[in-house]
Amino acid sequence: MAKVTIDQNECTGCGLCYNDECPDVFVEGDGGNSALQEKYRKGAPDTGEIPDDKKACAAQAADACPVSAIKVE
Numbered sequence: 001m002a003k004v005t006i007d008q009n010e011c012t013g014c015g016l017c018y019n020d021e022c023p024d025v026f027v028e029g030d031g032g033n034s035a036l037q038e039k040y041r042k043g044a045p046d047t048g049e050i051p052d053d054k055k056a057c058a059a060q061a062a063d064a065c066p067v068s069a070i071k072v073e
């Protein structure tokens with residue numbers, strides 16, 4: 001498992017993560033900002049855990065995010 005967080009103060013809602021890089025993990029949330037797919041959430045739409053086989057995709061989205069709002073650890 002890997003922990004994923006999306007900083008809502010940084011996210012601009014560009015859609016790169018949930019439309020292009022990793023729609024398996026990310027989805028458009030309130031106001032167009034990024035959120036985690038519901039099944040991966042832990043308590044909040046922007047915090048959760050993903051299985052190891054989704055880690056590479058989430059990391060790719062984190063690298064592509066223009067404001068470095070996504071953390072995968």
Ligand code: SF4
Nearest residue numbers: 011012014015017065
């Ligand atoms: S790529 Fe970054 S800025 Fe764009 S929607 Fe995803 S988290 Fe937000």
